[in-house]
Amino acid sequence: MGDPHHIVATLSKSKASLMLSNIDLCCLVAVVMRGKRESLVTYSEELLLDVFEQVYEALEPGLERPRRSASYAVERLREQRMLARVDGLRLVSASEYTLTTLATAIVDFYLEDDRLTQKSLTALTKTLIGNLTEAKQKALRAADDDAWQDGVITPLDVTVRDLIDGIERRQRGLDLAQEKTQQEIASLIADDWFDAIERAQALLDATAKTLQELDEVLTRDAGVMRALLDEMLDEADRQEHVLAQDAIMRVLDQIDRITAWGQARQRAWSNYYQYVHRYLRDVVRLDPERALSHRLKGWIKSATQGTYQLVLASDASITQMRELEARIEKPAVSRPYVDRSSIEHITSIDHHLDIEQLVEETLRHGATTLREVCDEVLAYYPPEKHFLFVGRIARACAAATSLEQTHASEWVELDVGISIEDWSFSKG
């Protein structure tokens, strides 16, 4: 199908548009009907002008020169790509025209009752099953690419696909018919109110019955089609034939789509059916004179609205109850377990005592300056504690000894790289 963005951009760039007046549409329909009656494949310019002229004379009786208007209509339809010349342009000969697919599609929309019925659906699905059975037999016998192409892929891509397209087209036709039925029911009730109940009910029932029958046919026959396609797919998988696999998958998708349509429409109609049924029961039957709407409208128009207010409940505070469950024993709050033995410096958590003891021991062994004590004691501690512990060592030394010098001490660098003001002391 192509990239939708690209297609839209191309259409926009080419400024493609469609403008079809009512009289042009009537001319088209008239010429198609003439063609069908006389089994015409192409239309001469003379014939077109005759038919169009008759249309103008019928629809616009006072028109002075209908032939000229008919001639303009031919031009307009050519510009709108509804008519195509087929006589070879620029050749001096009488013009021959044919209708384009666009024109035939538009005319078909207005002329043909192309809705899906149980009869047409059954005929289509039977033909489909026949085609698929034949394709399956060829798939099981296919030994080379040509056999797959001629026996399976082409029939699936052309014949089967066209048949399913036919079902889808008729499904769209039925959608349109359903919409018309809904409008018809609304019009019936609007016009005849109470007297329309029986006819509205009959229309509702008829459509519901049609949809149910169609869904039954689709569900039943789609199952058979899927089974046939699955067998073909198994064979294609076995022979690893990618093109055949793709073709089979495309058809399976189409079948899924037409089956889903049946279910979706039946569901939608069921909702509509219930809505209308309730309306007929609660509104129309209870108000046979159709006075309620008039009274309500009068009530709204008068200044009375505002004088009364509806009362509603307003307590939203109830707590939603949870499902019962066994009481859960909550574990006591605790720190995650850490293997402290792996941390080397954990032994010095209470450094205060250690420092006091180490300082005393160092002094006992004859240290006489703060520098000596620091170098000795700090060797037991990790680097990040050194700066912090120098002060504590100084305090421990001050407590255990007395200072000797009277002048300013010199600054020295310890082994661990910290500079301190050195003291000399003797034991106090």
Add this chain to the structure above:
Amino acid sequence: MLSPLETLHDVITNEHFPEADMQLRRGVHISSEDGMLYGYLQDALEHLEPFYRRFGAELIHRSDGYFYLLPRGGGLRAQVLDSAEMLVGQVMALFYLDPSTLANSGAVQVDILLEWLTGMLGEETAVMMLNPKRRKYRETTASRDARKGLFKALRSLERLGFLSFQKNTETVYARAPLMRFADPVRDFGDSADALRRLIEHGEVVVNDDDEDIVDVRGERSQEEE
């Protein structure tokens, strides 16, 4: 398969009870469009009527096909609709009754609703009624104000189950509970008598003061708080 609702215990332990109970207490109308919840209330009605009576409220089931809880001066708080909600509710009820809405299964475009309101009441009256707190009409912003007031009222009515919005569109679906707005004119007698009966029954209150959803005992409802 659900167990039969033979006792109040069955009703309360049913999986639908919490949802149905909370909605009813919030003032939500549960109608046949709500499917299982409506079916549950139909089955449980016999047990739930006396259950809610103990809370000073009446569980009402209308033949139009919906349930709601009506406070009766007991412990259950009550709220009233403001004038914009009343007006929009009445107009939606009119659309619900209109056969032309049937073709669309009750769907109404908000623009059509607005057009109808302004056409019938005049733009100025419509704007002022849709925005009850507004003291002054401004022509320059009239159109925007009317839409804003209308949407506010519609959303509020949606929360209460009177209508539903089609997802991501400006289409609203009329639902059966809208028929409550037509109550004063449903009996083909005198409307004033009908209104008096509704007041006596506690279905409506007459209140000239136009305040937003307010507890009828004078307290602001939690919804507005």
